[in-house]
Amino acid sequence: MAAKVFIVEDEFAIAMDIELKLSQMGYKVVGTADNYKDLLDFLSHTPADILLMDIHIKGDKNGIDIARELYQRRRIPIIFVTAFGDSKTFQEAMKTEPFGYLTKPFKDSDLQFAIEIALQKYKELHQQENYKSILNLYFDKGIVIFDNDLNILYYNSNALKLLKKQNLNEKKITAYIPDVLSFINKAEPSVYDTEDKTKIYVCQMPNDEHKYVLFLEQEQSLSNFETENTSPHDTRLNIDDLFFVRDRGRMISVKIKDILFLEAFDNYTTIVLDEKRVLASALLKRFADILPYPQFCRVHRSYIVAIDKITKIEDGHIYIQNHSIPIGKNYKDDLTKLVKVI
Numbered sequence: 001m002a003a004k005v006f007i008v009e010d011e012f013a014i015a016m017d018i019e020l021k022l023s024q025m026g027y028k029v030v031g032t033a034d035n036y037k038d039l040l041d042f043l044s045h046t047p048a049d050i051l052l053m054d055i056h057i058k059g060d061k062n063g064i065d066i067a068r069e070l071y072q073r074r075r076i077p078i079i080f081v082t083a084f085g086d087s088k089t090f091q092e093a094m095k096t097e098p099f100g101y102l103t104k105p106f107k108d109s110d111l112q113f114a115i116e117i118a119l120q121k122y123k124e125l126h127q128q129e130n131y132k133s134i135l136n137l138y139f140d141k142g143i144v145i146f147d148n149d150l151n152i153l154y155y156n157s158n159a160l161k162l163l164k165k166q167n168l169n170e171k172k173i174t175a176y177i178p179d180v181l182s183f184i185n186k187a188e189p190s191v192y193d194t195e196d197k198t199k200i201y202v203c204q205m206p207n208d209e210h211k212y213v214l215f216l217e218q219e220q221s222l223s224n225f226e227t228e229n230t231s232p233h234d235t236r237l238n239i240d241d242l243f244f245v246r247d248r249g250r251m252i253s254v255k256i257k258d259i260l261f262l263e264a265f266d267n268y269t270t271i272v273l274d275e276k277r278v279l280a281s282a283l284l285k286r287f288a289d290i291l292p293y294p295q296f297c298r299v300h301r302s303y304i305v306a307i308d309k310i311t312k313i314e315d316g317h318i319y320i321q322n323h324s325i326p327i328g329k330n331y332k333d334d335l336t337k338l339v340k341v342i
Helices: 012-025 036-043 063-074 087-094 108-137 157-163 284-290 329-338
Strands: 004-008 028-033 050-054 078-082 100-103 142-147 152-155 190-193 198-204 211-218 242-247 250-255 259-265 268-273 277-280 296-300 303-306 312-314 317-320 323-326
Touching (some): 004 036, 012 028, 012 108, 078 087, 142 157, 157 211, 198 250, 259 284, 259 323, 268 284, 296 323
Antiparallel strands (some): 142 211, 190 198, 242 250, 259 303, 312 317
């Protein structure tokens, strides 16, 4: 599928010339803008894979200002395209950690190479962040991520301990667990090492049929979500992250941005999504500590809600779709700060 490119350029003729070049290269130009407001309006309803950003554009904000806040909010890779090649401009631009920098005029091949390098760099960075979010969340388990060819891509220190290895320098997971494929997507965990009673689960990476996540844990150990203890490496997740919960013996993935709300139920938490519910062996406080804020807010001792999923607030209750959720007295002030009223 052709990469979708958005052009931010204040000179119409140059924008059209770049659009023509990109179309000839096989990219899909999804839009152009010459100022910050038009760019945000466009991105609110149309996705883009990469931005070509002129530094000097119309309005109060220049391309560097926009890039500084846009990547954190939208997670879109940005390549600066500018006629200003002076050192000061370059140093300021580099502070935003762009995915590329082109000085006008440039060759067609330079443009294409810059885009391909940026897309690959973004893919690798996003993949590493995805791996780290899994490792941070399941810090008490052994984790090994491997691909369809059984090449090890990522692992944590607990995997080394449970596999009784100093390192995993061998490229193939089968060097350590020869029959690893037999464990994929089993309904119940399998005992891998009967002496230490180590259990093993293997499941497919969400949205990537070419990668797998292997979980190792001591049989007597609690699930990560069954304890309130946290790791020094434990951090809040991002809205685009996902996590796994155990559901009837399987590890089920949950995308954070698909969550409507969470409800406490004894020592468990029900995660309510658009089309299903997932029961997690975890206290609600565990989710309060890791879900991104302010996108998620605790509104009651038994509820956490996704702020952007709220459809109505009335008579001390929040409404999300057809669900009515009470607002606790101790949580009202925090909710009020997050909900903008005009």
